[in-house]
Amino acid sequence: ELPQRAKCNNTYQGSGPTYRDKCRPFCPAVLRDHEMEEFLKREYSLSKPYQGVGSSGSSHWELMGDAMVTTEQVRLTPDMQSRQGAVWSRMPCHLKDWEMQVHFKIHGQGKKNLNGDGLAIWYTKERMQKGPVFGNMDNFTGLGVFVDTYPNEEKHIEAQKKRYTPRTQRIFPFVLAMVGNGTISYDHERDGRPTELGGCNAMVRNLKHDTFLFIRYIRRRLTVMIDIDGQHEWRDCLDIPGVRLPQGYYFGASAITGDLSDNHDIISLKLYQLTVLRSPKEEQEESEDEITIPSVDNMDLLRMGDTEEGMSGIAIFFTVLFSMLGCIFLIVIGLVVYSHWNESRRKRFY
Template sequence: MAAISCRRHRRDSKSIHMLFSPQKMTPFTILCSFILLLFTVGQCFADDDHEMEEFLKREYSLTKPYQAVGPLSSSHWELMGDAMVTTEQVRLTPDMQSRQGAVWSRLPCHLNDWEMQVHFKIHGKGKKNLNGDGLAIWYTKERMQKGPVFGNKDNFTGLGVFVDTYPNEEKQIEAQKKRYTPSTQRIFPFVLAMVGNGTISYDHERDGRPTELGGCNAMVRNLKHDTFLFIRYVRRRLTVMIDIDGQHEWRDCLDLPGVRLPKGFYFGATAITGDLSDNHDIISLKLYQLTVLRSKQEEEDQEEEITIPSVDNMELLRLGQTEEGMSGLAIFFTVLFSMLGCIFLVVVGLLLYGHWNENRRKRFY
């Protein structure tokens, strides 16, 4: 597959070179080459998916009839707080005030590349913006510790993906009789991700904005169809997608390279309620091991031991967050299209100028 892919890409590159040769530079060939370039870039991303194979890891998965959940040492999952198991779900919190609950894996995960598919449900009697607070999916060094971050401890070490259902910052601004600017206003519920190194605090009052890696809005409350969250970590790239529309289609939420997560951390799910409440249910957590083809350079990089979670180029990431909801892939294509658009305009301008200059010379003969 990889060899075929390389040959195809070399053939496409040769076609692009021929289209861009000086003898064939016409507006039509420029447009064709532009389309071919976009197709080639799309194929590069598609090939990455074809190079992966996935295997369900049952020891890290939580599924019906939840026989592996309980206080026994032989169980793979352990409950905490107000969480309880029913025949249909693991209910992290009931629709009651001031509750928090969790379910944590007993086994540390030592996989290089993995994918977590979360089947969840958030529902309750509260109306829009009168519910809370949300749930979180974790891959962290610590486990079974209560706290204010969606039922887990603050200053955690690892990855947290949050489904935040209550706009704390928006309510504070409304109380101060101020208004959001259109560039900063969000629609809740909102899904966001954060990587902590044990010293970074989650800013609850600002809904985690100062430390988030990115996110998207997700209207997940009181839906009659199933809702899913997809978290993939492969080649040190973090991808988060959601399927909440009942169409069985994944929608991009976050795509970020340069995320460094150590091995040997624990998976978990937590939820919390305050003055407002909801039922927060986990129906399944399915973890897949990904087998990925790597280059020699990637194999060497993989051998580097990571002990502290981190994200490369956090300063550039902060600049990229000026536009809410844009993933790393969306930012890449925005920059790519902008550059190609500028090149296209310059080439067309040069061709038009050359045509005009040639016609002007002809008038003197």
């Protein structure tokens, strides 16, 4: 059963025939003074009984690598070392506004910090390309939302203490989002920090209840929420305006294991078309500003925040030291200037 309530100030009653009687996530801050309708798009959705997936050319979804279909899930990777798998939509999506609800499960025999590596949900120009980014290619073009279960950068305790304070230190698993334009590489050593749009911690491994990920793209605003506590309530993860994603890209999900492993399962991917009322002026502005390359309007500000977060203790020490020396230097100069001025003033009276 899908989560029925959002962690917002209100809820939205779905108008589509499939979910007419269910409350759906709705944040008035995102869609203030605008009407919205939603419709389940089955051609872009993946759910039980997964008819034809991986074996029929008529299926809308295609398997890659070590992924396999069972009666209960699409298993992207088994709990074995050095595996990677994916499932990709065969049809490009030309929807302007949409939301994806992901029902997933990550579980395995490994204990805390002895599991890996995580899974990803994609909306990209490329499809069916193996690679190191959670089983997909690096330098991708489009959107990736990652459920990262292994702390590559923070695995060394000493390095962690030097770089991060308790406020900025992350708890894994961690959910984050990234937009790529075909030239931006995902930084494994830093767990994607330099290019992330934002994220949140999400303790999703080996849970007995269902876990969900919610991705909404509407009015060039990207919202990600999670429901992992078994309360059927969405929890905010990130909300970024100014995200520009072209139409005609492909949805997919992938996962990878290395020396450490987990079962990475997709139970369902459900895509909803969002129909939003726009004024003629808005329609004209959007048609004139056609998006051809994925980008984020405020990415420079996000990177500045990452730089500040990643400042090491040594860098902070020298910054404070040089700031103090600069202040002392200015005080000395001020005293010298004042002394000369005072001496000149006294001479005028003799």
